Amino acid sequence: MFHKEGYKIIFITMLLAVAGLLAIDTFIPIFWLNKLLSIGILFLLIIVLQFFRNPKRNTKVNTNHVIAPVDGKVVVIEEVFEPEYFKEKRIQVSIFMSPLNVHVTRYPISGKIKYSKYHPGKYLVAWHPKASQENERTTIVVENETFGAILYRQIAGALARRIVNYAKNDMEVIQGSDAGFIKFGSRVDVFLPLGTKILVNLNQKVKGGEEIIATI
Numbered sequence: 001m002f003h004k005e006g007y008k009i010i011f012i013t014m015l016l017a018v019a020g021l022l023a024i025d026t027f028i029p030i031f032w033l034n035k036l037l038s039i040g041i042l043f044l045l046i047i048v049l050q051f052f053r054n055p056k057r058n059t060k061v062n063t064n065h066v067i068a069p070v071d072g073k074v075v076v077i078e079e080v081f082e083p084e085y086f087k088e089k090r091i092q093v094s095i096f097m098s099p100l101n102v103h104v105t106r107y108p109i110s111g112k113i114k115y116s117k118y119h120p121g122k123y124l125v126a127w128h129p130k131a132s133q134e135n136e137r138t139t140i141v142v143e144n145e146t147f148g149a150i151l152y153r154q155i156a157g158a159l160a161r162r163i164v165n166y167a168k169n170d171m172e173v174i175q176g177s178d179a180g181f182i183k184f185g186s187r188v189d190v191f192l193p194l195g196t197k198i199l200v201n202l203n204q205k206v207k208g209g210e211e212i213i214a215t216i
Helices: 006-028 031-051
Strands: 065-067 072-082 088-097 104-106 111-119 137-144 148-156 162-165 178-183 187-190 213-216
Touching: 006 031, 065 088, 065 137, 088 213, 111 148, 111 162, 137 162, 148 162, 148 178
Parallel strands: none
Antiparallel strands: 065 213, 072 088, 088 187, 104 178, 111 137, 137 148, 148 187, 162 178
């Protein structure tokens, strides 16, 4: 299964791949070069297909849990000052996605969207300390009765050039459902209330929509 954000790119890539293979077969008579170029085109097609894959995740909806919004590696767990929405200290958990990870963003909790804002910005590497405040990004706040407000931030990386965000103010959303997509390398920060019990460790790999990262 592929994510809808990839349909157009996949279609164009497949057309170009077919055209490229036909051109190679017609104009490159040298056997080894013909095969090498053909393999290269097929490899690029496979890379695009795997990037836009959207595997089904079995989310066990639980109001006491915060689940990982994306696949990737936990690169930050620390207490920080969140300046955009809360303007107070929060626990930040950051997950870095490589180009090989699934890039679907999923809602970390069920609740109501209280804030959703897009910020244009730079394209620093996603693990850069200033990426959270200076890169292109979207900030989304979801609120429910158990956790109160949870903020997650989609951050574009050095390769990412488009962030897709489906969250709109006052929407009611379900934990684990599709919240958006970040194309070609990125990171997501989650800001949790102080006192939240963190259930993941630095450098741990997590699976979006299934892995529980924190509990109240």
